[in-house]
Amino acid sequence: MPKRTRMTIWRTPATLAVAILTAVFLAPATARAAPRESRPVYSYAHAIRESVWVDTGLDEDGDGRNDRVAADIVRPAEPARQGRKVPVIMDASPYYSCCGRGNESQLKTYDTHGHVVQMPLFYDNYFVPRGYAFVGVDLTGTNRSDGCVDVGGRSDIRSAKAVIDWLNGRARAYSSRAGGTPVKAGWTNGRTGMIGKSWDGTIANGVAATGVKGLKTIVPISAISSWYDYYFAQGAPLYDGGPDELAGYVQSDGAQAHCAAVQRRLAEGSPRSGDWTRLWTERDYVKDAAKVRASVFLVHGMQDLNVRTKHFGQWWDALARQGVERKIWLSQTGHVDPFDYRRGAWVDTLHRWFDHELLGYDNGIDREPMADIERHPDRWVTSAAWPPRGTRATVLRPAAGGQAGVGTLGLRRAAGTETFTDDPGLSETDWAAHLTASTPEKAGFLTAPLSRDLRLAGSAEVTVTATPTTASAHLSAVLVDVGPASIRDYADSAEGITTLTDRTCWGESTAGDSACFKETRAKTAAVDYTVVSRGWADLGHYASATKGVPLTPGRAYTMTLRLAATDHVVPAGHRLALIVAGTDKDLIDPPATRPTLTVDLSRTAAKVPLVGGAAAFAQATDAHATDGRAGIPAPTVLDGVRAPSAGRHIPAS
Incomplete structure (x- = not known):
């Protein structure tokens, strides 16, 4: 059964007395019901667009200074002026400049000042007007970030975790890649939800497995839970090449010039014999499921032969043993985003999930069936628990x-x-x-x-x-x-x-x-x-x-x-x-x-x-x-x- 989220309000004696008096004298006709849905009341056209570079504490490219990871931010302007802080939806990806996101392979684009103009996918367009900030993070070694791509390892996970730490006041960020002015995230309450498909969702799994404070929920779509199982199946090789080649595919020109040592380490640590090495232990998130604090809304295609369904199965079972609050969608597709096979229901469900997990709205989604399963094309059924009782x-x-x-x-x-x-x-x-x-x-x-x-x-x-x-x-x-x-x-x-x-x-x-x-x-x-x-x-x-x-x-x-x-x-x-x-x-x-x-x-x-x-x-x-x-x-x-x-x-x- 899913672990239910309980919302507790802690009060000092003084505030408790005020609350009691308010409850006594407030007429029922004037009492306002708690919100159940965020509404698009803020301007997207006038949203604040900014970029920061967050210190990861690592020097993977060996240039003598800590690597900084680029985070592009789109957030509503009005809450900050009103003195209110907003939660964050975050997608950390290696694909923002090399390969694109979504069915239409969208890339990040920037204006002449370096501010993000196009953020791929619909997350910013839809959620920023509803009072969320959206943060698109370039994994280390990609797009505008320093460092080297290490394919699910320490640098990958640290680059996304560092941004969550910054959002919660525990890490440093700057206004430029070279240095610039220190920047604080005073506009956010630190409550963060990570989302993403494939490698992006894999990073969400890996960051959740660190137990980082402030990460409240993840929505991994067609995501890897253990990188060994992406390249091998109990010793049998699944793909030509290895993580070193994948790193070379997504890394920036700067990383290409400075990350040869990391490439060699990836190659040497992933022999085609299929033997388990220390490299795979570092990239196995299932073993750390006990550290997960975030709820998990997991989505996967049951015929995904890229990130095969073993990945969600072993992750789901490990989370279940830890009592993690969770929800699941299983489609008949291969490696496809739910936005492209069940769009209206997906946007509505994701909206309600983030409202519940990040804004604390009691909208009932935690009391609905745990699983949605596509039984025939475009024909869906639900299960109260998954796997079902019995x-x-x-x-x-x-x-x-x-x-x-x-x-x-x-x-x-x-x-x-x-x-x-x-x-x-x-x-x-x-x-x-x-x-x-x-x-x-x-x-x-x-x-x-x-x-x-x-x-x-x-x-x-x-x-x-x-x-x-x-x-x-x-x-x-x-x-x-x-x-x-x-x-x-x-x-x-x-x-x-x-x-x-x-x-x-x-x-x-x-x-x-x-x-x-x-x-x-x-x-x-x-x-x-x-x-x-x-x-x-x-x-x-x-x-x-x-x-x-x-x-x-x-x-x-x-x-x-x-x-x-x-x-x-x-x-x-x-x-x-x-x-x-x-x-x-x-x-x-x-x-x-x-x-x-x-x-x-x-x-x-x-x-x-x-x-x-x-x-x-x-x-x-x-x-x-x-x-x-x-x-x-x-x-x-x-x-x-x-x-x-x-x-x-x-x-x-």
Whole structure:
């Protein structure tokens, strides 16, 4: 369950007496109700636009002076004149000059005095008139900031944290990059919310994991929670190149000239062996979830194959264990911002979230369902908690044989083996397209057609015992919904959306910064199967994430693959399938050899988060199972609605 925010007003005895007298003599007709929504009462055209350079306390570029990070600010002028302080919405990004933000790749632009004219995205246009300041931070080594890009490490996180410290009076800032006049943030109350997609949202995660005071909420969109898991999956390489190349892609010309040592450190600390190093420990925010003070509104596409859903799954679970107040949106898209697939609802929800978390308005958003899930294109459902109550990790076991030689998937342990040969030219979609036939490059296992809907919600894992014929081997495990459906076309280059020519406006515009953005619609595809979740691993890392070892051909190894988090309903009439195979083309790199692997089915199983647990699976497949409580069948739970039951349900984390 989410941790509720309680607003407490501390009073001295004198102010308490005044409050009591006021309550006694104030007639009900004149009492004013507490505000529930911030309104656009301030001028965006006349907003104050300024830039400061905040001292990070680091000297990553080795020039003998502390690096300073640039923060461009747009804030309403009226509150300062009225002696009132405002909260801050902040997006710290490496992309403000190299690559752009949003669906239209907007960059920061400046006037001849160096003041920001265009701030990408709608945040400033919409929220500044409503009494917020917006701060766009250039990460160190990018755009107008000093220092070096270190891809999620100390410098990245410190550059954004330093700005929050400055907003709360704990750090120094200056009016120019070279020095200039010291500047204080006397206009803000220090209450800050961070937001951003991809790398930007990753920085929000990392800063929250420092426990910095003043950061009240974060809204990470398609964000990384551990940088190792961006480049590797349990030892299996996911991308060509490494963080050194990514740093070179975004860094400024000045950083290019002075940051060779940092580039070497990034390269040396991220070997393509997939071994865990100190560099990855520094960039793992999940381990520091206990330090998080901020609430978290997490957003992710369930078919994001750039920042895969393992990132949100492990972060969400870690935050849940710490009782962090949290909310989640899960779409059918790939790596797409919710502004571009559910615009009106997104702006309204984000507005209410910031009003609640930064202004303290009791607008009820903390009492609404925790999760919004896109079940079909543009069709959303909610869950009171996520994963829903009644979700249980259910062990499903593969068995050999079955129709046309294809294996089966059920609750009972089975003996036997299945053999496949790694084919790096084939992918999960090739395997799924041939699930009903036995093919040499995969081992596939299917349930019977379901008699009722079956919902998966959360993170799964698959334990595989396999004997390789060579000294190296990679594994893939994939869960598939086998049956026809219309889905967002996440495999398209736009990852589930089509950009239109018409524009809608969200906030106020100026001549240099329009609040109007191109509309989008869902791009759909008719499919015969849907990949629900996937995971990969290097079998040589079976014993340790720290260091892989050569395999002994002919020896059996057991390894558990951690699959990406999801929320998916396999409808009645469809089948749930498990695929075990080798290289997943275009998603992991192949091993040095091309092994044949023999899978011991008696020591292989999938642990799947099913709403209703084993009993729900048994009911959907006409099998026999109980939930372990004196033989009481577990109820089926779909989209947060639980069937009546006398049983007690334990909330899932």
